[in-house]
Amino acid sequence: MSSPGRAVPRRKPPHVLANAPFRRLWTAMSVCSLGDWLNIIALTALAGNLTRDAGFQTQSLAIGGVFIAKMLPAILLGPLAGAVADRFDRRLTMFLADLLRFALVLSIPVIGSYQWIVIATFLVECVNLFWVPAKDATVPNLVPKDRLEEANQLNLLVTYGTAPVAAVLFAVLSVAMDFVGSAAPSFSGQPTDIALVVNALAYLVSAVLIFTLRDIPKGHARQGAPSVLRQIVEGWRFVGANQVVRGLVIGMLGAFAAGGAVVGVAKAYVEAQQGGDAAYGTVFGAVFVGMAFGMFFGLRLLSGLSRRRLFGLAIVSAGLVLAAIALIHNLVIVVMLTVLLGACAGIAWIIGYTTIGLEVEDGLRGRTFAFLQSLARVVLLLVVAFAASLAGLFGSHPFTIGAMSYTFDGSHLVLLIGSVVAVVVGALALKQMDDRRGIPISVDLIAALRGVRFEPEQDEQPRGMFVAFEGGEGSGKTTQSRLLAIWLRDQGFDVVQTREPGSTKVGMRLRAILLDSTHQGLSARSETLLYAADRAEHVEKVIRPALYRGAMVVCDRYVDSSLAYQGAGRDLDKDEVAKVNAWATGGLVPDLTVLIDVPPSVGLRRHASPADRIESEPMDFHERVRREFRALAAANPDRYLVVDGTLPQGEVTRLIQDRVREILPDPVPTDAEANTGTIPAIKD
Template sequence: MTAPGRRKPAHVLANAPFRRLWTAMSVCSLGDWLNILALTALAGNLTQGDYRTQSLAIGGVFIAKMLPAILLGPLAGAFADRFDRRITMVAADIARFAVVLSIVFAGTYQWLIVATVLVECVNLFWVPAKDATVPNLVPKEQLESANRLNLLVTYGTAPIAALLFAVLSVVGDVLRNLAPALADTDTTSLALVVNACAYLVSAVLIFTLRGIPKRDVAVSSPSVLKQIVEGWRFVGANRLVRGLIIGMLGAFAAGGAVIGVAKVYVEALGGGDAAYGVVFGAVFVGMALGMFFGLRLLSGLSRRRLFGLSIVVAGLVLVAISLVHNLVIVVMLTVLLGACAGIAWIIGYTLIGLEVEDSMRGRTFSFLQSTARVTLLLVVAVANPLAALFGVHGFEFGGLSYRFDGSNLVLLIGGVLATIVGLLAFRHMDDRQGVALSDDLVAALRGERYAPGVEEQVPGLFIAFEGGEGSGKTTQSRLIAIWLRDQGFDVVQTREPGSTKVGMRLRAILLDAAERGLSARSEALLYAADRAEHVEKVIRPALGRGAIVVTDRYVDSSLAYQGAGRALDPGDVAKVNAWATGGLVPHLTVLIDTPPEIGLTRLGGAADRIESEPLEFHEAVRKEFRALAAAGPERYLVVDGTLEPGEITRSIQDRVREILPDPVPQESEDVTGTMPAIRD
């Protein structure tokens, strides 16, 4: 429900210039996927008859497609920042149209490779020009929505392209049979013509797009090698990001193995170009299902656990694909493989976006993309020669025969690699140590989040506010408590540490700046002791009578401050606090996300023991808060703490309305008047 007096912003596609660019991007993405399918199929068709030659020929296409990005990527990025972006994109589209069309008339493998390299070189200039244009066409607050739509067409057009390729392949076969003059024409020619026309349509759309600014100053772009070296330095210092990168690169490596041998493998199963298109599209249909339904089906499972688990399952599915010789079963397994990849992909990107500071986020994504290119290139370069070297082998088992060729071997190796990498990622990222994965999975399938030792279900509503020093959570928790009381609810507003007699004494010890020698373990245990007393004496009695409890800090603060800030084992901190609270989990946790360099300036008076910690400590705390929220998005509301206090309050009110007991307050006066000083 939209808050009274607030007008719902127009959809980003209502922006005419962005809509035109997005349409051009959609057409281009369709053409790009159709291009991959057509070129690999044509390479296989031109070298039919020899298994080894065919494997090497298809591998050559993938190497030709990826090599320019590694060598010329930085140059293209600088070009996009210096010259007119609209003209750059139009010229690139026209060049791609001409080069792709020339493949149809040349009809040789040698020109196919040359043309592939030329098309990819041109792509390098089109993509950064497009990426740099989007922020200039949409308001800042709609940029995230625009990027989501861009991601949708980048990957969402793949199954459409696969279906279109299958249909065009069938049409091409029919035309060759009906028209003798076309008998020598390859079935992929029609797909290449449609591919070329897609680029021409994009050129027309972008040519009529006005308002794209020209940049006069070039921004330097580091080489791929330098990006990788700088990236590994950062990744090596962050356990969560390290697990994410390991998992995503492992998935890329397994995907490279699949891409490299898919055409040959499908042909070995008795399928033609149409079947190749169906298998290719099945991967992306599965990805879409994983992104949109997989996360909902397992919403109660920790996102960190689900990331590693999805890669492990993908590896096991790939092993099954390598051993099965039934095309229909392979297609179904490929959908499952894509679903696992989709789940891992969206979780990985989300966690990186939440975990990595804005100042490092661009370099982290750039590092991931650069390393992924190198990984794909190496895997594809090795996969096809390995398949060709292994050749074809037949085995007899009594009266049964079994064929195991190079493509089976590559898929098997890729599956084993993905399984191992998934296990490593799971180990690095597991935030529920001590909780059996089977228990977590069963609870997630029921739509619940498993909490060991949880006591009876309480009738009240439990809301926790979390955030770093000076984030504004104390102010916001107080305002929400006032707002709820105005609606007639029984509200208990409390805080940690110090809401009980014992807690007040513990608070004096924990926050006393003179207690600098307190060990990290002692600190964690003292906070847990305060929390145990707090739950027993304040929270549970209030929830038991049906009240709404609003607490300023809860278990997440210990996980962030002692787990990340003090570098204690997060599993140990979680176990101690689960025991101290009896497994009591808030119905909603509101995270006021404020950069430490801003929050610390809001503090007044003498700094206490926690506030006086160095900036690096507070940055680690903020990262852990964001990671916890990403691991359980169904239970968290993350609010930008740099917004105006009134806007923050309205966002929290909108979310709290969704979980209030009946009757739900529909309209009320927002508590957004004169705001007290923000200090935690």
């Protein structure tokens, strides 16, 4: 039996992959994604190999043709294929699509002509248009709604996470084939052929997994699913009015385009550097390995840097790295730089994706992400196709500088253009989104590298004085705070008298919730956060502006009330309550805290009106509150003045004025107390 007040530990919910039907579908998706990436690498490598003897220009155009064949179906036939796919059984659709992809991919190494590569690639992508909508519509039917986000994260992981795996696999196959070829000269197998066979087998494995998955509903897939083009048009309407979101989207697409430029010319670039298929697979995979590192580790290394600044700097850095890749003719260095390029792109992508989730309201967030994903896919394919085609049209131009020979070809031109675009886009994003203007970026970056966040010294310090009154119910603190405010005004000071909760428009609504006796079911944590919300608004709108203009602020209750009432009274962790309130107030601490100490049994008898939600708490609650107030005062005697609230009102007033007189900025006449009128006591 658990002890009173002790939280019973909850059972951790099972992982979404514990769901057997979803696990089988996810496995099929993983295998298909691996096959898709292996397909891209193998087909572009095969196209480059088949046209190797035709020259750099023809080779680049051939590779670009493969990417164009992959891009056209989604743009031209996406809406039609989606409408048709909605009318078929999902399980049967995915099964037949996998079988067709298996047959088409397997036919490519058998036929072995470039023309068939383009035709088969186009047909495979057409089949994909049926497989993807059926898969997307199936996932929500296999997992509970509260686990759908987790399922989508896993789907995204295999969509992009299998790219470096495919690149490593292709490189390993290439090295293995080269080794076999050198050991047995009669062996004529090509790495691209073996990779395509593995690719085809991946689709066959997926078909078997889907065929054995009996839990897929036979109902139709999503009706009226928007096409890629429609998603893009609607997406611009959503993000066009928000400058920050618009800058984020453009920056993210710029980062994706920089990575796409590398992918588009990687094969021709590697061939020009006398590298083989293994080198091409390594360069291809380096982009995605870098993206993974950037997404998972980049933010941790620079945790002290503003996310908006880091977003722009990452894109600018990607552009500079891209320029270095274009000018350096060393494959080892290029691979390392490509990992760095991918890391910069990964940092920009994850920051942008997270910030959009925060900036876009919930009703538009799903459509905005769908728009971003669709546009990113189109941009990636367009850049890859355009990059390879432009590289081919430019050709290769060797020249000599003294004793050094240097070749500048189309791949170098494309990478330089991409670097310029990335630097410009990153600089524009940094200019529009900079949230730390006036602080040099270099200073901010150096501090972040040291693991801290640079905070400039405040040129202007508060000139006023802040006095807070604390105490239990019926202690008389409200009356004494008014008397002190009147006394300070009589001395010629600008005085702002305020209270918590309820001194702002927002605070008035929060006060009604917090003190209304009908809200007895309010949880302790909710109560703490509501008080902190009122305090944050109060400090920003009332207290801090008054202090900066030199006013005397007299406040009825402040942070110590939360430490006593919610920390001790509600039995919450006082350190957590203190952290929440320190964040809410920006660390603002009173110059003096006056604690009027009264036993709860005495203070509660002073109330004539019906008790509010806090006053109606049991006596032991108020006893804990009193003990905590006294403990806070004992721990910080320099800031606290503890006054016995059972003394006559005039005596309490005199003690408070004597202490305040000691900390006033200007001397106060000793006879000032005579100017203090008698104010009727009011309810605290």
